[in-house]
C-alpha cells in the first residue's frame with residue numbers, strides 16, 4: 565500500500581509499479597530505479613462563499629396558505645425551517661402569521 569505524500573490518501577496502482585492518488589492526482593512510481601513521477605497538483609476549487617441568510621428579515625420567506633394561526637385563525641403564514649435540535653432529528657418548521665405576527669412551530 566502507498567499513501568499520497570501530498571494529501572495522505574490511499575494511492576491506487578495505475579500501471580506496474582506506478583501509483584496514483586485519486587484525491588489530488590499525485591503520481592509516483594514505487595520502484596523502477598527510484599524514478600518518481602510528479603503528478604500535477606490539482607488546485608482545490610475555492611469553496612463558494614456561504615450566503616448568510618439574515619433571519620431577522622423574514623419578509624422574503626415563502627408563504628403557505630394551508631395553515632391555521634393558533635392565535636387568530638388566519639390561514640396564511642410565512643414559514644422557514646430551522647435545525648433546532650440534534651442534527652439527526654428532523655428540522656423544525658416555523659410559521660409566522662401574516663396577519664397578527666404570531667409565531668409557532670410545527671414538527672415535520
Ligand SMILES: [Zn+2]
Nearest residue numbers: 568571585588
Ligand atoms: Zn493526494
Ligand SMILES: [Zn+2]
Nearest residue numbers: 633636661664
Ligand atoms: Zn394570526
